Amino acid sequence: MSSPFTADAVDAIKRHMNDDHADDALIIVRGLGGRPEATTAVTSGVDGEAIEFTVDGGEQVRVAWGESLTERAQVRMAVVRLYRDACHELGIPARGEH
Template identity: 80%
Template sequence: MSDPFTPDAVAAIKRHMNDDHADDSLIIVRALGGRPAATSAVTSDVDAEAIEFTVDGGERVRVPWGERLTERAQVRGAVVRLYREACDRLGLTARGEH
């Protein structure tokens, strides 16, 4: 099995998260990354264990997936789970499928 988190895969995931889901990233960081006062979150890395964000232009915060991912295709579902859990913790209504 090839590594699902090749540099190209990580770059594509980061680009998608930062271009299309920046608000979702901030919700995840506030609720699950322990940074409730964060004002910005940029996806800075992804691996089998976690997604990493650069928060407010400096600090890096890792949010674990909750399970080890073995395929790139699992990232979407894992991000959706984190987003929904974060919305639940913050008392927000989660949008439909991403």
């Protein structure tokens, strides 16, 4: 699949997600990726249509953005949206929400 993001951008996004947002990735996988029992989720790919995670050390799970992304700057807001949607789906409060 073609990606609007350069390889360097994808690597930077994956590194940032894995270093700073591993817990958020797991929430996204549990709430939107169809794997409520998952114990780990490592961001393994990003393209214009979805973000991909390696779940529990093996299975690949893609979670669609819900829209086509064309610029790297869109990724942050798309991840935040997925995180909030996943929290809602799981019935847990998102950070910053009371």
